[in-house]
Amino acid sequence: MHPAELLRQAGLKPYPLEALSGGEMGQVWRAGPYVVKTHPSPPTGLFRAEARGLWALAQAGVRVPQVYWASEAGLVLEYLPPGPPNWEGLARMLAALHRLRPPAYGWDEPVFLGSFALPEGTNLDWPRFWKEKRIRPLLEATWPALGTLGPRLEALLDQPLPQEGPTLLHGDLWQGNVWHTPDGPALLDPSVWWGERAVDLAMMTLFGGFPAEFWRLYRTLYPIPLEVERALPRYQVYYLLLHVHLFGPRYLPLLARTLEQA
Template sequence: MEPLALLGRAGLEAQGPPLPLHGGEMAQVYRLGPYVVKLARGAPPGFFPAEARGLAALGAYGVRVPRVYWVGEEGLVLEFLPEGPEDWEALAGMLARLHRRREAAYRAEPGFLGTFPLPGREGGDWTEFFFLRCIEPLLAATWSRLEGLGPRVEALFRTPLPAEGPSPLHGDLWRGNLRFTPEGPALLDPSFFVGERGVDLAMMRLFGGFPQAFWRAYRALYPIPEAVERALPRYQVYYLLAHVHFFGPGYLGGLWKAISAS
C-alpha cells in the first residue's frame, strides 16, 4: 500500500506529497505534513499493532512518544515530531523515572524485535524469563549461522542475571529510536516489555552508544550497581543475535566479544 492510500484509509487528509524519512532496515517511513506513515512490505501479522501498543504503554508511564492516529495490519499513522535541541539530561531524567518504576511481575505480550516475532510470557525468575522470551527464539533461528557459538550463548544464562525488580522497558533503545523535539526527548519504535533495566542500558552501549553527558546524568539520578554493569554484555547478546539473524555473519565478531566479556 502507498502512503497516501494508507492516510486515506485512516480518514486523514494529506498535506503535500510524501517525503521519505529514515526508517531503519525494517520499514518505509514517510512524512505527510503533520503525519508520519509507516509501511513494511511483508510485515508479519500483528507487527504494527504491537508497535502501537508499545507506544501507548510508554506514554502511560509518562514517556514522550508520538501520538498514534491509526493502526492496522497495513501500517501505522503517527504524529510527526519536529526536531529540537539535544538535551541529554532531560533524556536521563525521563529514562531514570521509567526504570525506577516497579511492576508486580516480569511480563511481555507477543511482540517483535525488528520484525522478529517474540512470544508472550509472564512472571517467574528473571533469568529464565529473559532466556525463554528473548534469547531462545533468536538462538533457534540463528543456530546454524553461529559457527559453534550456540552452546557458548546457552551457557551464559546458566548463571543468574542480577535482578533489581520488574521495570518498564523500551526494549530496542538505540540512537535511531530517540528524537529530540522542542518539548524534550521522545522515544520511537519500542519493543516494549517489563523486565530489568539492564536490557535498555545494554542496547544503549552498542553501536556507538549514547554520549557521556547522558551517562553522567543518568547515574546521578539512578546509580548502576556493579553487578548490572557486569551483566550488560549478556544482554547485548540478545541484540547481536538479532543482527546476525537480519544481517548475517558480519555481527559474529561482536557476538564473540560480548560472550568473552560476560
C-alpha cells in the same frame, strides 16, 4: 500498502509525501503533520504491537508520537519536528521510566524486536523468562550461523543474573530511536515489555551514542550497581543475535567479542 491509502483509511486528508529514513524494518514517509510507516510484508501484529508500546510509554510519562491509526498494514503517527539535543531531559525521562515497578516480567501481548516475533506471557522468574522467552527463540533462529559460538551461548544461559526487579522497557533503546524535539526528547520504535532495566542499558551501551553528560545525570538519578554493569555483555547478546538473524554473519565477530566480555 501505499502511504496515501493509509492516510485515507485513517480518515486524514492527503499530503505530499517525503521519504524518511526507515532503517531496515520498513518504509517511513512524512505527510505534512503525520508520519506514515509501512512494510512490504509485515508480520501479523507488528504495527499494532508498536502502537500498544507507544501508548504504554506515554502512560508512563515518556514523550512519544501520538498514534492516529494502526492496522496490519501500517501506522500513522504524529510528526515531531527536530529540536536541539536535550540529554539532561532524556536522563531524567529514562531514570523515571526505569524506576517503575510492574508486577511481573514479560508482556500480555505479542512483542517484536525489529520484525522478529517473541513469545508473549508473563513470569515472576527472571532467569527462566530471559532464557526461555527471549534468548532461546533467537538462538534457535540463528543456530545454523553460529558455529562454535552456539554451545558457548547455551552455557552462558545457565549462569545466574543480577536482578533489580521488573521495569517498563523501551526494548530497543539505541540512539537512533531517540528523537530530540523543541519540547524535549522523545522515544521512537519501541519493543515494549516488562524486564530488567539492564536490557535497555545493554542496547544503550552496545553501539554508543549516549554522551557522558547523559550518563553522569542518569547514574546520579538511578545508580547502576557494579554487578549489573558487569552483566551488560550478557544482555547485549540478545541484540546481537537479532542482528545475526536479520543481517547475516558480519555481526558474528562482534558477538564473539561480546561473549569474551561476558
